[in-house]
Amino acid sequence: DRGGFPHFMLKEIFDQPRCLRDCMSGRLFDDKVILSAVRNNRARLLSATRFIIVACGTSWHAGLIGKQLIEHYCKIPVEVDYASEFRYRDPVILPTDVVIAISQSGETADTLAAIKLAKERGAFIFGIVNAVGSSIARETDTGIYIHVGPEIGVASTKAFTGQLTCLTLLALALANAKGTVDHDEFVSLTKELGQIPDKIDKLLKENDCIKQLARTYTYATNFLYLGRGWNYPVALEGALKLKEISYIHAEGYPAAEMKHGPIALVDNMMPVLFVATHHEGYEKVVSNMQEVKARGGRIIAVVTEGDTEVQKIADEVINVPSTLAPLAPLLTVIPLQLLAYHIAVEKGLDVDQPRNLAKSVTVE
Numbered sequence: 001d002r003g004g005f006p007h008f009m010l011k012e013i014f015d016q017p018r019c020l021r022d023c024m025s026g027r028l029f030d031d032k033v034i035l036s037a038v039r040n041n042r043a044r045l046l047s048a049t050r051f052i053i054v055a056c057g058t059s060w061h062a063g064l065i066g067k068q069l070i071e072h073y074c075k076i077p078v079e080v081d082y083a084s085e086f087r088y089r090d091p092v093i094l095p096t097d098v099v100i101a102i103s104q105s106g107e108t109a110d111t112l113a114a115i116k117l118a119k120e121r122g123a124f125i126f127g128i129v130n131a132v133g134s135s136i137a138r139e140t141d142t143g144i145y146i147h148v149g150p151e152i153g154v155a156s157t158k159a160f161t162g163q164l165t166c167l168t169l170l171a172l173a174l175a176n177a178k179g180t181v182d183h184d185e186f187v188s189l190t191k192e193l194g195q196i197p198d199k200i201d202k203l204l205k206e207n208d209c210i211k212q213l214a215r216t217y218t219y220a221t222n223f224l225y226l227g228r229g230w231n232y233p234v235a236l237e238g239a240l241k242l243k244e245i246s247y248i249h250a251e252g253y254p255a256a257e258m259k260h261g262p263i264a265l266v267d268n269m270m271p272v273l274f275v276a277t278h279h280e281g282y283e284k285v286v287s288n289m290q291e292v293k294a295r296g297g298r299i300i301a302v303v304t305e306g307d308t309e310v311q312k313i314a315d316e317v318i319n320v321p322s323t324l325a326p327l328a329p330l331l332t333v334i335p336l337q338l339l340a341y342h343i344a345v346e347k348g349l350d351v352d353q354p355r356n357l358a359k360s361v362t363v364e
């Protein structure tokens with residue numbers, strides 16, 4: 001049931017506020033985070049010397065943000081691997097490692113094989129999975145369900161923001177148990193996380209503007225997505241969404257890498273989308289924007305509302321409500337999902353069933 005929406009993807013984008021409330025329900029409180037998986041495996045998790053996140057596609061992008069969250073709040077080193085690379089590389093896996101498998105479907109063959117390998121070598125396996133009772137959920141030692149409900153559209157949307165929410169809850173629960181986070185910082189983050197669904201509701205009101213903007217870019221055959229820090233994985237995710245459903249070639253890069261190659265591509269036929277929220281690194285992203293502008297590139301910028309500097313440079317500006325830097329991806333990804341959706345619809349493509357793709361990749 002598409003609930004009155006023309007496609008499942010649009011329904012799932014608009015479902016995100018409610019889904020994230022469900023995901024946080026019973027877990028997030030102002031002064032604490034309760035995850036039974038953490039409470040019941042406290043000693044094993046707290047003694048971990050390293051976390052290894054394995055996933056594919058969008059779930060791997062969530063993993064990149066998970067790495068930043070866990071390293072920042074818990075001070076534990078984290079590696080992020082494509083499950084398909086990890087399993088074929090003869091990786092070093094220690095019995096003190098905790099492997100986090102992230103998957104919407106819980107049936108991705110490479111992710112399943114990666115955790116079987118890690119388990120054989122003695123690692124403890126923690127799942128962040130949406131599909132209840134799925135193969136990955138059954139194979140893990142413990143974990144948390146994403147609880148965003150079934151995702152039907154092939155392009156993952158609400159599962160991604162749900163994964164980010166779970167990773168934030170996990171980082172906070174571990175950090176609190178380990179004593180690596182300052183109490184005030186903890187409380188400000190939990191309070192702000194609780195506000196995110198309302199902020200997404202507000203952001204979704206930009207849908208008509210983004211639809212309008214999409215019309216301008218249906219001609220494009222290439223796109224660059226750039227972001228820094230917390231927003232770098234969002235650039236990767238925005239580019240993947242565009243590729244998958246609108247068949248426009250898009251590349252995501254960390255903004256600072258631009259001058260090491262991709263800038264050679266920039267001309268007046270190359271739209272460049274910058275994720276440039278008002279956080280650390282903002283000034284640097286703005287100067288990258290100026291370099292693109294000087295080469296004739298068309299700029300779409302996702303900025304924090306109230307921003308005036310980018311307004312002077314960018315061709316199009318999309319505002320997102322202000323939030324704490326580690327939570328910015330939960331907001332900045334939303335306009336990127338909508339942009340990919342509207343461009344695909346404008347091109348007359350089958351948004352929910354893009355060519356050559358399956359919802360769960362159960363082959364290697």
Ligand code: M6R
Binds near residue numbers: 105156157
């Ligand atoms: O079900 P999973 O999260 O394990 O799936 C992983 C990828 O196949 C998936 O995220 C894929 O990249 C999506 N189509 C992205 O929109």
